[in-house]
Amino acid sequence: MSAFTLHDLQCFDAVVRAGGFQAAAAALHRSHPAVFAAVAKLERQLGLSLLDRSGYRVQPTEAGRSFHRRAQSLLSELEALRTHAERLAMGEESELRVVIGDLCPRAQALGVLSRFFAQCPGTRLHLHFEAVAGPWERLFDGEADLILHRIDKSDPRLEWIDLCEVRMTPVVAAGFLPFPITRAIRPEQMRGLTQCVMRDSARHSPPQDHFTVAGAQQCTVADQLMKKDMILHGMGWGHMPQFLIEEELGDGRLQSIAGRYLPGRAEQLVAARRRDRAHGPVADRLWAYLQTQSRSFPSAAVAPVGRSRKITKAR
Numbered sequence: 001m002s003a004f005t006l007h008d009l010q011c012f013d014a015v016v017r018a019g020g021f022q023a024a025a026a027a028l029h030r031s032h033p034a035v036f037a038a039v040a041k042l043e044r045q046l047g048l049s050l051l052d053r054s055g056y057r058v059q060p061t062e063a064g065r066s067f068h069r070r071a072q073s074l075l076s077e078l079e080a081l082r083t084h085a086e087r088l089a090m091g092e093e094s095e096l097r098v099v100i101g102d103l104c105p106r107a108q109a110l111g112v113l114s115r116f117f118a119q120c121p122g123t124r125l126h127l128h129f130e131a132v133a134g135p136w137e138r139l140f141d142g143e144a145d146l147i148l149h150r151i152d153k154s155d156p157r158l159e160w161i162d163l164c165e166v167r168m169t170p171v172v173a174a175g176f177l178p179f180p181i182t183r184a185i186r187p188e189q190m191r192g193l194t195q196c197v198m199r200d201s202a203r204h205s206p207p208q209d210h211f212t213v214a215g216a217q218q219c220t221v222a223d224q225l226m227k228k229d230m231i232l233h234g235m236g237w238g239h240m241p242q243f244l245i246e247e248e249l250g251d252g253r254l255q256s257i258a259g260r261y262l263p264g265r266a267e268q269l270v271a272a273r274r275r276d277r278a279h280g281p282v283a284d285r286l287w288a289y290l291q292t293q294s295r296s297f298p299s300a301a302v303a304p305v306g307r308s309r310k311i312t313k314a315r
Contacts, residue, residue: 004045006078009071011038012050016068019057083278093280095124099138101149102131102198102224103166103241103267105297109148112293116286123282131222133208134201139274145283150267160270161290164297167242168211169264171254173234183259187213190262194219196227196236211239211265239264269297 014024015035025035043050050064060068100109106129117125130138135149140157150166151158172181179189190213197212199220212218219236221227224244230236232253240254248254258264271290273279279287 004042008038008042008045009075011035012042012064013068013071013075015039015051015058016060016064021058091280093123093282095126096146096283096286097126097128097138097144099128099130099135099144099147099149101135101147101269102129103150103168103269104148105164105166105241105243105269108297112290112296116289120282120285129223130201131198132200132202132210133205137202137205139272145279146271146273146286148269148271151270151272153268153270157274157276158272159275160272161287161294163269163271163290163294166267166269167264168239168267169242169245170211170237170239170257170262171231171245171249172237172257173232174252174255176234176237177257181255181257184261185257185259186261190237191216193217194236196221196230196238198222198224198227 011024011028011030011034014028015021018024018027021036021039022032025032028035039051046067048063048067049061050067052059052061052064098113100106113125113127117123128138128144130149135144135147136151138144139147148163151160153160177193179185193216195213195216195218197218197220198210199222200207201222219230221230224241227238228240228244228248231238231240232248237257242249245254249256271287273283273287
């Protein structure tokens, strides 16, 4: 059996994953004939028929499936080696771009970042604040190296560090509701009252709704502190991160309306970055530092109606 090349193996892998030569060629940024020739050469060198070309879509043969499974470890090692080489070539980054999302406790996040970057005088921190889908958009558009926000953990492009749980609690100002507070308040009862919601800072991502009541009049705000002030002044109601309203819940200026039909929700705050991108040495040190700093972030639990609970640390 003649030796085969990594290029031939990558072409075969791309055909199996994409289900055809044309799609594989597009994914590899190569021509269709070049990919076809590489796979045919691999089959000749191995003395195996790796692909069944008789159907509408190309399918691996039984031998092809077995060979493809064993090839994955080699291809993974190749990708890891390439990423490592890119990191070595980068050297110390001159700047890092971090986005803090609207659910993140800013004081704790800024404290952690300030302590880290005080040790990296040669790297400039570009810090941005975004809401709703804004952090994800910057990360996937290549405009952020790291975000502190909630994510879809099923997305294979991401890796993350759990920081804390943020409880979102529906609240009103004292005397805002025209009916008594109970644990059985329904969304339709709130429809005639103004709901205060966060403005999505994403520029081109599909709009997202969180906790919105269909048909209710809305006022939109740019950040959670403005939202809190609006609710405190009786200009609307809405869901707030509980760590921001513990004092107001405790002294009665705000009241929780969480219950059976408005339960609120726990959001997992994470530090996230692209798994499919190379990261430089400073970014990797920041990632390792964040893994040691999760206890710096509070976790606010949902309080019973009309009461507050103490902030607890993430574990």
